[in-house]
């Protein structure tokens with residue numbers, strides 16, 4: 001539910017007023033950008049993809065039901081757009097996949113990398129470990145463990161049944177643990193992502 | 196508890212879903228089983244580390260760039276909407292033109308046998324338009340427009356519609372007698388068409404009777420009728436819209452009937468109780484929202500909140516005003532019935548009185564003179580219509596197809 005204060009903006013945005021929609025989403029921009037960043041694993045991509053998601057949301061604003069939470073609706077579009085992007089990118093990159101080497105810095109480490117193509121340098125941060133998960137696992141890890149959403153919210157955003165969210169999260173954590181153990185990532189080595 | 200069972204519980208335990216398992220058993224197992232304890236600690240470490248990852252700041256120009264994109268894509272939407280509407284409008288014109296062309300042909304075929312004046316047709320049409328605007332519904336007119344005046348029918352309808360819209364304003368004028376109790380809300384509308392020997396006398400009698408009974412004449416008009424063939428004056432005709440207390444509706448209808456020869460009479464009853472109650476509850480909701488917003492406004496902490504709240508408040512207040520106006524309009528039409536009277540000056544036996552004095556002729560209002568002008572240059576006008584309509588049809592088809600192709604291209 002958008003607060004009643006915003007419903008004037010909603011009306012305008014529904015009529016195609018881009019400025020009104022921009023005001024409506026302003027408080028969500030950083031969140032959406034970061035969710036997309038965590039799924040795509042790349043800041044430059046995150047910028048384009050999150051903007052693409054906002055425009056998609058604007059164009060489909062008629063489909064938003066005001067009884068539902070605006071943020072959930074928005075994040076669902078953002079998460080789906082990000083996953084679509086990652087899948088597209090994976091297809092495009094599949095030829096050079098074998099040669100892929102994870103960036104030393106991990107800042108630009110690509111998503112969708114499977115364990116078999118992990119570079120010799122190994123995985124140095126938990127973030128890069130997350131980026132090695134398959135999309136379906138990465139999404140639940142990002143939403144639950146990085147964004148702190150509860151199972152219900154994740155279920156709303158991904159459209160997965162609650163039970164699937166639980167089991168997928170459990171499997172995702174198990175896989176993450178394996179990746180981390182294999183690559184011997186130590187929490188102390190993480191400078192960038194520590195609070 | 197077994198190990199695989201415990202491993203499954205780790206996630207739920209960390210996510211504080213404590214109702215799905217036995218927490219005590221789980222904790223006991225973790226304490227005694229080293230491998231499960233390690234797994235638990237590892238996952239706990241990973242999740243807390245993930246939880247502590249900081250948000251990246253938004254790129255500097257993220258918001259402005261996005262806003263630009265949104266405004267652009269919004270404009271595009273509006274454009275495509277305009278294209279849609281103009282295509283629709285073009286289609287409407289096409290239909291209208293085709294209709295005019297057909298009528299034109301029809302007129303040519305039947306022009307020889309026109310017994311009634313063309314003016315009567317437009318008067319009747321004008322009456323229909325008026326009653327529509329008066330009741331807000333679409334009452335079925337009980338009399339047929341005279342078909343012989345077909346070529347002028349479109350003209351008369353367009354005119355009466357303009358007239359109707361200019362007279363719509365009465366419905367938003369509030370009446371003081373607002374009843375609070377929710378009895379059935381019923382709108383009564385009557386239609387009477389009479390022939391009289393003197394238009395002026397009859398209309399004066401109606402006005403006097405109405406005012407004596409606490410009602411009023413809402414609107415009236417009159418036309419001078421000319422025979423379209425011979426161009427000779429036939430007498431006056433016109434419409435009077437009377438508003439009378441609902442209790443006196445039947446009496447008033449009965450009185451008006453006695454003023455001349457009754458040609459047609461009908462009544463329509465429209466129960467608006469549901470719409471009325473609905474509007475009342477909408478109004479209540481809006482009033483509550485207004486209160487809430489006022490509170491929010493008092494407690495607002497920054498300018499952007501204040502601007503947003505004030506914007507919303509303005510909308511709510513305007514909604515409240517329009518609901519109130521709606522209720523007042525309902526009250527008005529419920530408390531005061533509408534009677535539309537159509538009066539035509541004619542002798543009882545149907546012979547047209549020979550009133551050709553200049554004063555009567557001078558009564559023309561704008562519409563009459565326009566119509567007279569029209570009938571004077573009828574031949575020329577008809578010629579123009581005949582030549583114009585086919586050309587317009589072709590032109591409209593061309594425009595529609597161009598618009599269509601363009602909008603298709605835009606989509607791609």
Ligand SMILES: [Zn+2]
Pocket residue numbers: 197198199201224228229230231232
């Ligand atoms: Zn165990």
